[in-house]
Amino acid sequence: MNNVTRLLQRHRSIRKFKPDEVSEQVLEAIVRSAQMASTSSNVQAYSVIAVTNPETKRALSAVAGNQQHVESCPVLLVWCADLSRDKLACEREGVEMVSGTMENFIVATVDVALAAQNAAIAAESLGLGIVYIGGIRNNLREATRLLNLPKLVYPVFGMCLGYPDHESGVRPRLPLRAVLHRETYDETAQAESIDEYDRRTRDYYIERTGGKRDTTWSKEMADKFKRPARAYMRAYLEEQGFRFD
Template structure:
């Protein structure tokens, strides 16, 4: 396979891994994952993220509870927290005796996007070493407690966690929404969307049915309907404001 094919195969064979071998992840590999994260593109080159590596079992157990008791956080050999981070920028602005404007939603998006891009680079690099992982949005369940535990300064928000380790499972690949539904040419197209969604309904229902030997009757649209039926992490807004972002 050419280098390009190897990279595309790696990207297109993505599956979240939630069970791990106990084998530790060597520090030289972690250093290289951080190096890969550092080379993610960044809006205005602000590089508004930090990565916290957690190996301590007590801290992982605490985080497991704070993230909705997701057992794989305690079970993975190493856990990472990806933090949207404007602390450095506040310092730099102060040093330049310059205003520090993060009132608008814009910089929140800038920071969240930067953090996400660094995270995905990190995960792909991990997979290139035969590691697997899962991102953990549950880190925002109790963001204020996470911030206390990890001593996060102002201007920072934990955006996602990531369990990393050598895979102890070989899960099926979860089907994605069809290309026809997400790809548009020249302008946004709603034509035939119902049809494309119906096709995904069948694929996703079949996936859950087959994966569970007929035990789980589920589909993407029913998952989305229940996901959006309730307000999520309402207290996160207050936490973000407390961290220094007025969200005007």
């Protein structure tokens, strides 16, 4: 372990922030760090919108199911997969961009995630805290309108940014052997790993809530996956010009 792996392994989401502003210098250090993440063939297929306007944050908080921290954080970063800039580059070379494949969609979605995770690490190293806001995907049509996004751009997640005003525990993860396989995929490791993790998450919730929350990872997953998630997504993405041929 060194300072960096300790920082990475100490990550916890922060949902309450001090009123302190995030300075321009700090924001730029974070986004410049994001930019240096790997990118597929240098396409850099992402953009990030820094939102500080209270009305926009309030509206995006409503999109995300009224998550109070989306409104109260000093800066909300909205991370977008973005093929529109690559399209502009093609146009100036007189080339019609062919971006209508699942592959292009994957590339843009991965590119923005790599950049955002670098931003998260940079922010935490500078004493800030973050929480990813997947809830922005509740209504991407509204987010697209609020942020004035052009075609070939879609918000993948938000990220609240600011100085932490609370501490929270580090949530235990699946046993290492569940996610790390050797040479080939090991299905036999899964059942035992889930048993072990169900026990650990149950203990964690009981301890953390004084016994009020008594559940397991399996129960949480069953509850999450028992109905279709955000079923409008495909249609929205097609409206934004993405194709999945």
